Amino acid sequence: MLRRSTPAVWLGAFALLAPGAVVDRSTASAAPRAEVxxxxxxxxxxxxxxxxSPAMDRREKVRLxxxxxxxxxxxxxxxxxxxxxxxVDDHTAWTRDTDVADLTARSELIVVMPNGGRCGNYSDWWNYGRGGSPRWETFHMTELRHILERDYGAGRERAVAGNSMGGLGAMLYAARFPGMFRAAxxxxxxxxxLHGHEPGDGSTGWGPSFSCPxxxxxxxxxxxxxxxxxWHAHNPADLAGRLRGVRLWVASGNGKAGSLGGMPFTDPVEAAAHANAHAxxxxLRDEGVPVTTRFFDGQHDWPYWQRDLHEAYPALMRSLGLPG
Structure with a gap:
């Protein structure tokens, strides 16, 4: 496994590196610990x-x-x-397809955008009972979190948000790690x-399979x-009661083209997400857990997710004690 070293040329601030510059921080070590x-x-x-990452049994990328x-x-x-x-995306998605860098430019916070795999589903995989990698939840919530807190100034005030599979991840992590996140x-x-599943129907992954074919x-x-x-332990709807005390925001289009454009027919992926969101x-409401919702004409695409982030951003910031 690889171990951190701190070259003398590393001056303590990434602003001093030109874009594209790389600092290699690898040295040999016997300790099986996640390292940059x-x-x-x-x-x-x-x-x-x-x-x-020992949890992933390979190297993984994270954008900050x-x-x-x-x-x-x-x-x-x-x-x-x-x-x-x-x-079907990676750690570059949010900076590639939205203005998140501009949106957060005046905020005193660290934005963490980890790779979550093509269809990692922000979970430690069962692997037909064998376990082992990929262990996305362990990589993110244990290995990466510890690295960020130890070496990058990450505090204990946290919020989490995501689109599509990342929306699943946001609610999963908030529910599975009570007290970890102030907002999701x-x-x-x-x-x-499990929306739409009936025991014995022989199907799996109804909603998620649309976005992870x-x-x-x-x-x-x-x-x-x-x-x-x-399945129930990785289904946010079944974990709804564990989200009490977290500031929640749920947004989804209905699959129809809205004010930000889209296809001239109903988008089946967003329509399925819409049904998931309502369920x-x-x-949440049956459990007495407050949630802010935003439902609209819209499809499964970045213009809508950028708008979602802008609309949720003030609430996310207030949860962190920052100006909204």
Missing amino acids: VAETAVAPRTVDLTIG LLPRGWSRDAGRTWPVLWLLHGG AAFSGYVDT GTDWRRVWGHPDHQAAI FVKR
Whole structure:
């Protein structure tokens, strides 16, 4: 496994690296601990980390947006916004397809955008009972979180948001780690993974399969009947009561083209997400858990997710004690 070293040329602030510059931080070590092995300055405030991860049994990427004036020796911490990407995408998604860098430019926070795999579903996979990698939840919530808190000034004030599969991840992490996040937002998220399933119908992954075609759901969580406990433990709708005390935001279009454009027919992916969102919100309200909702004409695409982030951003910031 790889171990961190701190070259003398590393001056403590990514702003001092030109975009594209790479600092190799790898040395040999016997300890099986997740470590940053390279840091790459991509753009002002934007840094990509390469992490050697025992949970993943490989190297994984994480993109950070750092607050202006950030440095390792600042003697302080910053609130953290975890921003999770959707299926068939990666850690570059939010900076590639939205103006999140501009949106957060004046906010005193760290934005964390980890790779979550093509269809990782923000879970430690069952793997037909064998376990082992990929273990996305462990990579994010244990390995990466510890690295950020130890070496990058990440504080304990956290919020999480995501689109599509990332919306599932946002609600999963908030529910599965009580007290970890002050706020969670899902944009077109598949937040009721068993929506539409009837025991014995032989199907898996109804909602999620739309955004992750070809995924072997029995590898992810097992069979929804035979491994029902695993499915329920990774279904935000079934965990609704554990979200009490978290500021929640749920947004989804209905599949029809809205004010930001779209296809001239109903988008089946967003229509399914819309049904998921309504089912999830009903479970929250049945549990007496407050939630802010935003339902609209719209489709499963970035113009709508950028707007979702802008609309949810003030609430997310207030949850972190920052100006909205």
